[in-house]
Amino acid sequence: MIDTTANTLANALYFLTKHPDKQQKLRNMLDATSPGGYASRDYVTSKSLSYMDDIINESLRLKPPIIQGTPRETPAQGVQIGDRYIPGHVNVSVPVTLIQRDARWWKQPNDFIPERWTERREEMGTDGGPWLPFQLGAY
Numbered sequence: 001m002i003d004t005t006a007n008t009l010a011n012a013l014y015f016l017t018k019h020p021d022k023q024q025k026l027r028n029m030l031d032a033t034s035p036g037g038y039a040s041r042d043y044v045t046s047k048s049l050s051y052m053d054d055i056i057n058e059s060l061r062l063k064p065p066i067i068q069g070t071p072r073e074t075p076a077q078g079v080q081i082g083d084r085y086i087p088g089h090v091n092v093s094v095p096v097t098l099i100q101r102d103a104r105w106w107k108q109p110n111d112f113i114p115e116r117w118t119e120r121r122e123e124m125g126t127d128g129g130p131w132l133p134f135q136l137g138a139y
Helices: 004-018 020-033 043-047 050-062
Strands: 079-081 084-086
Antiparallel strands (some): 079 084
């Protein structure tokens, strides 16, 4: 069994450690919402910071907790994927990591850019990218 929450949080902390500018941005936002300091922070105030969601989403995009795609069986008549025909009743799978780092859909696909989920969403083309953090999502 995979603990997706622990993996995601560990990866988010890893990325924040590797990108101190993003860590500082988050710290500044938390400080701004809690002028009384750490002791005055609460869940309601903290959950209003969309940047925390951005960090989690970007961590899930770069390092999904389930990296291997779930196998699917092609329909009886087969399926055409790009220039390749796959016969019917064949199990196929694509690693989620490859999909979520594919430059056809993601600008700067290997870079940790949490802002792609909100403030830079249009610029980064985020809405067009396949998003499968837990094997389900939008295509």
